[in-house]
Amino acid sequence: MEKTWNNKAWFLVLPVLLLVAFSAVIPLMTVVNYSVQDTFGNNQFFWAGTDWFVEILTSPRFWDALWRNLIFSGVILAIEVPLGILIALNMPKHGIGVPVCLVLMALPLLIPWNVVGTIWQVFGRVDIGLLGYFLNSLGISYNYTQNPAHAWATVIVMDVWHWTSLVVLLCYAGLVSIPDAYYQAARIDGASRWSVFRYIQLPKMKRVLLIAVLLRFMDSFMIYTEPFVVTGGGPGNSTTFLSIDLVKMAIGQFDLGPAAAMSIIYFLIILLLSWVFYTVMTQSDAEQK
C-alpha cells in the first residue's frame, strides 16, 4: 500500500504535545527560571545569575554524588544485564512452567519502591532481620547502618532483586520470538551452545536489550526511594546519590536556587548518557543489517 503524505496529520500529535508541555516542559522551564534566582518563599525572587551553577560545579559534594551514581549504575548494569540474559535463557519455553516463571519474575516489579526499601531495611537489620542475623551468626560482622561497604552491597543486591526481572522479561520476549527454523538450522550445522547464543539468540535480543539497558541505566541513575528508605544516604554520605542529595538540598535546606541548578546539570547528564547509549546501540544494530 502506498503511503499518503499529509502534513495535517501533525495535528494528531497535538494532544500528546500539550500533555508533555504541561507535565514536562513547563516544570522544566520553571526549574530553569529558579536556577538563576534566589528565593526565601512568599513568591519573592532575587536575581543570582550563574552563581548557583558555579557553586554546584565547584562543589566536591556534587562530584562525589555524581561519581557514586555512575559507579552504582555501572555495577548494577554489569550484574543485571548478564544475569537477566542467563535467567531468560534458562526459563522454560513451553508448558506449565512458563506462566509460573513469568508470574514469579513479575512479582518484584509489582512491589512499590518504598515497600522494597522497607523490606530490605528490615531484612538486613542485625537485630530482627533474617539476612543480618544470618550473616552475623556465620561470623560476618555485617551492619549496613555502620559500614559503607555493607550499605553499598545491600543497596546493590536490593536493586538486583527488584529490577533483574525486567531484564529477564524483556530478554525472554526476545527469545520466544525466534522462529524454530533458526535452531533447526543450527542443529543441522552442528553449532555449539555458545554459537547458538552468539549468532542467533544475542542478535535477536539486541533490540530488547537496548531497551533494557536504557531503562535500567536511566532508572538507576535517578534512583531515590529504595536507598533513601534503607540507608537514608548513609553511613555518612556513602550512599548519597544525586537524587538524594538534590532532595536534601531542595527540601531539607530549602535551597531552591542551587537545587534547581543541580537539577538542570543532572538532567543534562542523563540526556547526554542516554543519547550516547541509544546512538551506540542503534548504530551497531544498523551496521549488522
Add this chain to the structure above:
Amino acid sequence: MSFSWMAWTLPTAIFFITIFALIAALGVWEYFSPGGGPRVGILRFETTRGDRLFVSLLGSAFIHLAWLGLGGPSLWWALALSVVYAIGVFRFV
C-alpha cells in the same frame, strides 16, 4: 491567569524564545525541504537536521557548563564557542 509562580526573568525568557524559534525554524526548513536532510558525517552515522540541532544544543549546554566550572561566571565567550560549535555540527556531522 498569573504565571508569577514560574518566576520568569527577561534572560530566561530570551533563552526559551531562542530555543523555540530554532525549533520553529527547523519546522519551516522541513516544510520547504522535506525529508530531514539525512547524511553521514564525521560521526560515521546518519543524522537528520533535527539530530544536528539536538547535538548542537546539548553540546552548547555542556560548553557553557564547562566554562562556568573552569572559567568564570561570564558566558559571552562560551556563547561564541557554542555558535562556532553549532556551525561545525551543521556543516560536518
